[in-house]
Amino acid sequence: MCSAPLSGRPRRFVLKPRPLPPRAAPTRRCAAVVRSRPLGREAPGADASGLPAAWEEEIPSAKCQTWRRVCPRRTLATQRTGPVSPKPQDPPMKTKAAPRTPLPILLSLLLPRQNRLRTEIEEALDTDLLKQEAEHGALKVLYLSKYVLNMMALLCAPVRDEAVQKLENVTDPVWLLRGIFQVLGLMKMDMVNYTIQSLQPHLQEHSIQYERAKFQELLNKQPSLLNHTTKWLTQAAADLTMSPATCPDTSDSSSLAGPSPNEATNNSEPLSPTMVLCQGFLNLLLWDPENEEFPETLLMDRTRLQELKSQLHQLTIMASVLLVASSFSGSVLFGSPQFVDKLKRITKSLLEDFHSRPEEAILTVSEQVSQEIHQSLKNMGLVALSSDNTASLMGQLQNIAKKENCVHSVIDQRIRLFLKCSLVLGVQRSLLDLPGGLTLIEAELAELGQKFVNLTHHNQQVFGPYYTEILETLISPAQALETKVESV
Known part of the structure; x- marks a missing residue:
C-alpha cells in the first residue's frame, strides 16, 4: 500500500514552547485546590x-x-488548615516542692534584738538539713515537734498558752503538724495586731499633721473655705444661748448625791468654746441631707456622721419599743436578760428597712413584739395579754415611729443628752448616770457614744486651731482666754 506522495517542500519540525497558564490562574487554582481537597489527602506530586x-x-x-x-x-x-503543630517534646521534669517548715513564722515572731535566739532556731530548723534527713529516713519528727512547741510556748501571747498545751498531748504526727501550723498562724496575726497597735499613735500623729497641712494648702488657695464652718459654729452658739439651761427630763437624776454628768453639761455658766463645739457636733446628727452648706472641716466625715445618725434613730425606736413593752408586761419578763436581748434582736432586724418602708416596718415590729410577749407570758404560767391590751400595745408601738410621739421625743432627747455628756466627760463616766429608759440599751449606747467621741476628737485635733480662731470672734475675749479648744 502506497502512502500519499509527499509534497515537494520538506516538512519542518518546530519545537514549540510549553504554553504558560494565565497569570491569575495559579492564585485561583491554588485557593480552589485548598478549599476542595480535605485534610490528609494531598494531590499527586x-x-x-x-x-x-x-x-x-x-x-x-x-x-x-x-x-x-x-x-x-x-x-x-x-x-486554611491552621498552624502547623510543632514537634512534640518531652514533658518538663517535675520538681518536688520545698517542705513546709515553721522556721519563717517563728523568725517573724522574734524581736530585732533577739539575735541569739534567731541563730539557735535557724540551726535547729535548717531546711536543707531536714530535707537530707527526710531522704535518708533519719528525721526525728517528735523531737522537732517538741522543740517547736517549746519555742511557741516561749514566744506566744498568754491567750495562746492553752492551745499550745493541748498540742503537747497530740501523738499523731499529721494532726500535730496541722495543729502547730494553725496555732502559728494565730500567733502571726497576734504579732501583726500588736505591731499595728504600737504604731497607731505615730500613724495618728502623722495623719493629723498631714490632714492639717493639706487643708492649709486649700485654704491658701481659697480664703473663703471656712464660710460654712463659721456659719455652723455661729448657729451652735445661738442654740446654746436660746436653749434652757436644764432639760425637763433630767429630774429623775436630781436626787443623786454629788454633781451628775447632766448637771455638769447643762449648767448656767457662760459660753465656752468647748461647749459651743460640742453643740455643733450634736447639731450634725440633725443635719438636713438637702442642706449643702455642710462644714468644710467635716466633709471627709460626712458619710460616717450619716451612719451615726441612722444608728441614733434606730436606737431611739428600739428604746421606745422596750419602754412601752415593759409597761405592759411588767418586771417579770424584762427582768430576764435573755428575753430583753431577744426583743432587741427582733426589733433591730425588722428596722433595717425602716427608711424605705417605715409604716410596714413598725407594723411588723408591733406584731412580733406583741406576739413574743403574749407567748412568753403563757410559757411562764402568767396571765397572758387580753385582746384589749394587745390592741393597745400594738397601737402604742405603731405610734412610736412618729417624731411627735411623746415617748419617741423623750427618748431622743435623752440619747442626745448622753452623747453630749460623752463629749464633755467621756463615755464611761456618762454611763454611770444614764437617764431613765436607756438602761436596757446601755451596751448599744456605749458603742454609739464611743464612735461619736472618736470621730469628733480626731476632727478637733486636726482643725482645732481653725475652730479657736472662729470661736474667739463669737464669744467675749475674756471667756476665750479661760478655755480654748484642745488642739495639737
Whole structure:
C-alpha cells in the first residue's frame, strides 16, 4: 500500500514552547485546590500544603512575583488548615516542692534584738538539713515537734498558752503538724495586731499633721473655705444661748448625791468654746441631707456622721419599743436578760428597712413584739395579754415611729443628752448616770457614744486651731482666754 506522495517542500519540525497558564490562574487554582481537597489527602506530586510541587518550578519567577508576594504557598495552606503543630517534646521534669517548715513564722515572731535566739532556731530548723534527713529516713519528727512547741510556748501571747498545751498531748504526727501550723498562724496575726497597735499613735500623729497641712494648702488657695464652718459654729452658739439651761427630763437624776454628768453639761455658766463645739457636733446628727452648706472641716466625715445618725434613730425606736413593752408586761419578763436581748434582736432586724418602708416596718415590729410577749407570758404560767391590751400595745408601738410621739421625743432627747455628756466627760463616766429608759440599751449606747467621741476628737485635733480662731470672734475675749479648744 502506497502512502500519499509527499509534497515537494520538506516538512519542518518546530519545537514549540510549553504554553504558560494565565497569570491569575495559579492564585485561583491554588485557593480552589485548598478549599476542595480535605485534610490528609494531598494531590499527586503535592507537598504537605496541598499544592503541586511543580507549580513554582513551572512558573517563572519574573511572571509571578505578585502571586508569590501576596499568597505564598505556605501561608495559604496555614490559613486554611491552621498552624502547623510543632514537634512534640518531652514533658518538663517535675520538681518536688520545698517542705513546709515553721522556721519563717517563728523568725517573724522574734524581736530585732533577739539575735541569739534567731541563730539557735535557724540551726535547729535548717531546711536543707531536714530535707537530707527526710531522704535518708533519719528525721526525728517528735523531737522537732517538741522543740517547736517549746519555742511557741516561749514566744506566744498568754491567750495562746492553752492551745499550745493541748498540742503537747497530740501523738499523731499529721494532726500535730496541722495543729502547730494553725496555732502559728494565730500567733502571726497576734504579732501583726500588736505591731499595728504600737504604731497607731505615730500613724495618728502623722495623719493629723498631714490632714492639717493639706487643708492649709486649700485654704491658701481659697480664703473663703471656712464660710460654712463659721456659719455652723455661729448657729451652735445661738442654740446654746436660746436653749434652757436644764432639760425637763433630767429630774429623775436630781436626787443623786454629788454633781451628775447632766448637771455638769447643762449648767448656767457662760459660753465656752468647748461647749459651743460640742453643740455643733450634736447639731450634725440633725443635719438636713438637702442642706449643702455642710462644714468644710467635716466633709471627709460626712458619710460616717450619716451612719451615726441612722444608728441614733434606730436606737431611739428600739428604746421606745422596750419602754412601752415593759409597761405592759411588767418586771417579770424584762427582768430576764435573755428575753430583753431577744426583743432587741427582733426589733433591730425588722428596722433595717425602716427608711424605705417605715409604716410596714413598725407594723411588723408591733406584731412580733406583741406576739413574743403574749407567748412568753403563757410559757411562764402568767396571765397572758387580753385582746384589749394587745390592741393597745400594738397601737402604742405603731405610734412610736412618729417624731411627735411623746415617748419617741423623750427618748431622743435623752440619747442626745448622753452623747453630749460623752463629749464633755467621756463615755464611761456618762454611763454611770444614764437617764431613765436607756438602761436596757446601755451596751448599744456605749458603742454609739464611743464612735461619736472618736470621730469628733480626731476632727478637733486636726482643725482645732481653725475652730479657736472662729470661736474667739463669737464669744467675749475674756471667756476665750479661760478655755480654748484642745488642739495639737
